[in-house]
Amino acid sequence: MHFEASEEQTLFLDSIRRFLEAETPLGTVRRLAETGGFDRGWWRRAAALGWTSLLVAEEDGGAGLGDEGAIYLGILAEEMGRLVSPGPVLPSAIVAATLSRSGSREQRDEVLPELISGERVAAWCLAEGGRSWSPEAIALEAEPTSHGFRLSGVKTPVEAGDRAELLLVTARADGALTQFLVPADAPGVTVELLEGLDLARRFAEVRFDGVDVSESALVGRAGGAAADVERQFQLALALASAESAGAAGRVLEFTLEWAFDRFSFGRPLASYQALKHRFADMKTWSEACHATASAALAAIAAGDPAAGRLARIAKSYTGDHAPEIVQDCVQMHGGIGVTWEHDIHLYLRRVATNRTMYGEPAEHREAIAATLLDVAGGEAA
Amino acid sequence: MHFEASEEQTLFLDSIRRFLEAETPLGTVRRLAETGGFDRGWWRRAAALGWTSLLVAEEDGGAGLGDEGAIYLGILAEEMGRLVSPGPVLPSAIVAATLSRSGSREQRDEVLPELISGERVAAWCLAEGGRSWSPEAIALEAEPTSHGFRLSGVKTPVEAGDRAELLLVTARADGALTQFLVPADAPGVTVELLEGLDLARRFAEVRFDGVDVSESALVGRAGGAAADVERQFQLALALASAESAGAAGRVLEFTLEWAFDRFSFGRPLASYQALKHRFADMKTWSEACHATASAALAAIAAGDPAAGRLARIAKSYTGDHAPEIVQDCVQMHGGIGVTWEHDIHLYLRRVATNRTMYGEPAEHREAIAATLLDVAGGEAA
């Protein structure tokens, strides 16, 4: 967490940590991995702690934190990382925020309360299976029909796609970004659970084979979703970054304990300078991961026009460094670190997955280079 | 040097080392840097040791080692690296080899003896100032005239271009690689000495402003130089690699001595595990640099069809690692390592220059990727 947390933020953090440690300690996470992911009752209890409404306006039943909710979400994401928690926090928060901002009266009155209460789960259908996760790469077609639109295309991987009752689909109508809220059981929608590296978080492929939706499925106006999508994307980048920072920070903590406890040649591992210097590097990177994730969330919360660039910076830095921290901590553990029995691989799977999801570091660096090089005059703002 | 040197090779090595240590120790190298590079008398004495004729056929007054001369040249290059020596070894060897293979009777009878004796110096005009050093990038035009060709273009940087009486110019006639031997004082040739990072080795820009040459300037036939150029290029890559391996290996040696002699907190630097582990990494990379440079030269000597790929591998590996070894040795030295007074920067300047000259690691990796990906079936042979 950032070092200037308010009292409310600290209370929120404590409530998350107590809840996760009690309800989904790592042993439970392992069991959920075998049985199919998060428990719906658990999710409703998490929702009761306010997790789902942090970016929802007060009049829509939300926390009324305004954009500052992004900072609370960052705290939540870090804690999720610290315990490799399951649960559709990221897609839920993103979909709820967009419905509150741009949803129709009906969507806000009928759908949003159920998302906030955790009764229903929503997923965001963004990527389409190519290398790029950028909104520019979206091609899923929304063809106008007499009564609405027909959606055709494939979205994959979709976080929590297998468990979601509602899908926020980012598509193109007449070439312009347009979003729809579609029930997962709509005719023509096929959801296939994917296998994956992360044991607690699941992804699905969602096919739209000429799915007919009415005008009322639109979230915002046709062709007018670019700002919402950009904001969703920024949130996803920053939250994935915060989660990886939390995960890597936690791994570093318990690996340090291990180094104190473990003796080799009559000396604790922690006394070997070659290892000490690597711990020093890892500590530095870990603090930098926290710093850049917090800065991105603060920029989003502040409506800073640089938020998009800062979110990409955070995602690229944490994508490079969080996995390397965890890998070197595996090395510090020795043989036990590459066993199934030891929890460290749960963390490695999470940060490796986060590195890829919502775009790899190289994709974000390329986008950053574009802001530096491709604008007239090299304007970097 | 490779670990299976023959007795002849060991004698050759000893003669080089004795000569360089006596004639151009590092203090002399520094003085030469102030005064304009190598001394002609020194170069003639070096030539008398056989340096210029290692790849020249016996009937042309050469060593008669056949292709095995490449291995001797590698030994010479490593020793040049170990003492950051001046002198046009690489261009002399390359030009002499090509004249012996493909030169006209006249070139072999009139010119070659003077190159071998060190009376005259030759330079190879390859690069044209762009990013690429590959023969494919050569554009200097050789336009047919009634009596020969007219050369137009710029070559830069040209090693020893400021001191050479003769220029081997790689050009294109009708789009096909063609080489010429041109006197540096021919009308239309302008040579401008460049400033540079390497204190002992100099480069020049050579302009050809409509330089008229007769047919007799051709080395080999018009449009038929591809094989010679490829071989020259392979030699340049392998020799630059060997030289950098020699330089980095020597730096590692004296830095290790320093670590033994230097005490910090009452203990020799060499006793600090964090430094010991970095020395272990450097030793491994250093041996690998030697290994890959030797393997490339052995392949050239054996006429192995893989020689081109192995030369690129060596250049890319040593280009990445030799400078990093030297930089970390600078770090090991502390403040004294970044002074003018300490010799280590002479080595750093040499390996940094070699990294760039004849193509950076990324260019060679791209070419290697092409052999892996762009040939039907992915044939990597």
Added chain:
Amino acid sequence: MSTESVEDFRARARAWLAANMPRLAPGAPAWNAMDVSEQDAARARELQRKLYDGGFAGLCFPREYGGQGLTPAHQRAFTEECRPYEMPLLFNTPTFTIIAPTLLDMGSEAQKRRHLPAMIRGDELWVQFMSEPSGGSDLAGALTSAKWDGGQWLLNGSKIWSSYAYFSDYAICLARTDWDAVKHQGLTMFIVKIRQPGVTVNRIRQSDGAIEFCQEFFDDVPIPPENVIGQVNDGWTVAQRLLHHERSSTGGSSPYASGTAGTRKESIDDLVELTRRAGLAGDRTARQQLAEAYVLQTVQVQLVDRVVKGMETGALPTTAGALLRLFGGTFAARRATIGFELAGSDAVAWKAGEERASRYGHGYVFRQASCLGGGSTEMQRNIISERILGMPREPAADRGVPFKDVRRNTGTSRR
């Protein structure tokens, strides 16, 4: 006795292989050391026997112990020739490259005559009982103990990280026989029969989900005195030979390995195919990564050649195998990372039945194993700096102290 020339031998081997050994299907996957079943072991025993019957087993082992007494050059030729054939690669490591040369160096004449021919015939697969759950890199800190009791030793304790123990026959086992001696002087190396009462073998699941390694528990396992290798309480001398051979083995410089799991070319073809399948054949960054992997792989082979020659000529000390272990371990980790990055999201989430890219994800999760197995890269760096470069040894708190008084792990922060 004059030795057959390498080229004559090569021709004879080629003909024999074609007539006798099963050919690999074109494009058959390279042998996967990670997932070996008892059936695979039975098959390896059968093929090894076939080689033995044909006179092509144990090429570099002395004739008196069932080998062929040939040179490393003969072995290299054979390894080149046998590439298209199914080979009993399971015998290579640790049986032939680590255990057998240790027995050759340190075993009694009776031990050599009893076990070496049996290995070469395919009758005995061996494993190492060296590491312990509490031990990490500190092999000499073994807590497994053997007590002399009525004319035999009784073994108690636990070992870990032994590959394939569940289908192997014998193990070489380091145990503490004197707790009052300083650490390195109270150890003895034993030959232990695996399938006998008192030995329990459990399999360990790896972080990537595969099962290769085992943990063993010993409960008063009897060992006859003739199964001591070398001298009682001098087991560390034997262990050092064993570690030397292990470095040669994992570094790729052992002359006792016969056949290899895939040629160099196959191994890069893997990444080439991945790059193409991922649609990245034209992507400059991907091309750089692919070429980097190929450069490192090639340099690794070149480094093995150099270091082996250096050790042969005495230009490098025999500990130089640590250079190969360090290079090999870090390269394998880098290669796993490149594979993971090339594979993109397919390595992170994939459809059931389309697992091709998933192994790059699992390879990434298991990445550090290449820097741990066969001696951690940290130990290699210690060896290189201390024994090749002659730098001062790390201070150890367990020197000159009776082993029973040495400080050991505290807490139980293993999670």
Added chain:
Amino acid sequence: MSTESVEDFRARARAWLAANMPRLAPGAPAWNAMDVSEQDAARARELQRKLYDGGFAGLCFPREYGGQGLTPAHQRAFTEECRPYEMPLLFNTPTFTIIAPTLLDMGSEAQKRRHLPAMIRGDELWVQFMSEPSGGSDLAGALTSAKWDGGQWLLNGSKIWSSYAYFSDYAICLARTDWDAVKHQGLTMFIVKIRQPGVTVNRIRQSDGAIEFCQEFFDDVPIPPENVIGQVNDGWTVAQRLLHHERSSTGGSSPYASGTAGTRKESIDDLVELTRRAGLAGDRTARQQLAEAYVLQTVQVQLVDRVVKGMETGALPTTAGALLRLFGGTFAARRATIGFELAGSDAVAWKAGEERASRYGHGYVFRQASCLGGGSTEMQRNIISERILGMPREPAADRGVPFKDVRRNTGTSRR
């Protein structure tokens, strides 16, 4: 006394700057700490005096010592506002960010009243005499000695790596005053006037050819007793405060720096321009490198913010500045490498008069300076592991031993 609000202050500063300070020419090169002449120093003194006269000098220093008694937030606002103007940046380090806060912490009232206002007025430029030719990272191993002799101290020995000593006025100097005490307990910190008989200042040429640093030789230099900072033989306590402020300074978290050498944006613009000029604006590898530099530069600023807040709130110990030094040093080295690679052969050979790219070559040659100056990255890693993470301290062979008996450098392998 109520403090002016930051925004009111900002408005007042903006107006004053526009009316009084010389504007930088658009596109003027950022201030280059590497190549400072005596004229530059005179100019800096003049500008500092101007700030002082306007009431904008020493913003965070107490009023009783000539400062303005304002908050770090005021200083940040001023630093933002003064970007378009020429500033006396030479005073920032070490005078304001390292020496002055050390005097504030540890100096006598008389020392503070005498020197702090003089610094803030632009009358005194200071340097550090800390490192020694024989010493490396081991500052407490100082061999420069001061002997008490007839009512004053006499200084003998040599110091090195002091920037700008040849035009500065005073130095803070660590010297050994008791050779029978253990290392850290026989040191005293002195104030030394530089321009006086017995002090010889030689300039050192750097590996990149530039001249910034100096070496000083002391030959019976007299120091009056009132120039001892803190207690005699307690100089290491003073040195630790100084090192703390040095870490804050080089890490970028000191509140006493006023103005910065170039904005963040200018600094990446440098590489952007290089990329364009090299024709690499469309090259994917170059774009990755450029973006990497920008990412690291941005994260560095974010890390400074985080660590400063962490130290303010007590979430991080005061030694956390070492995190910033380590990040900053390694980033600067990485940035130098990226610049060198982007510049291509222009950084290796260039036409006289077309040196623009050559500085990337020289920057690469001098690269490690960023990992050495202000405390090597190795020392930062020791501090982070031992003082932030609480890992065991390195064994030192010089603890508990009279300093005169400690082993020192052997041989003379400096070449």
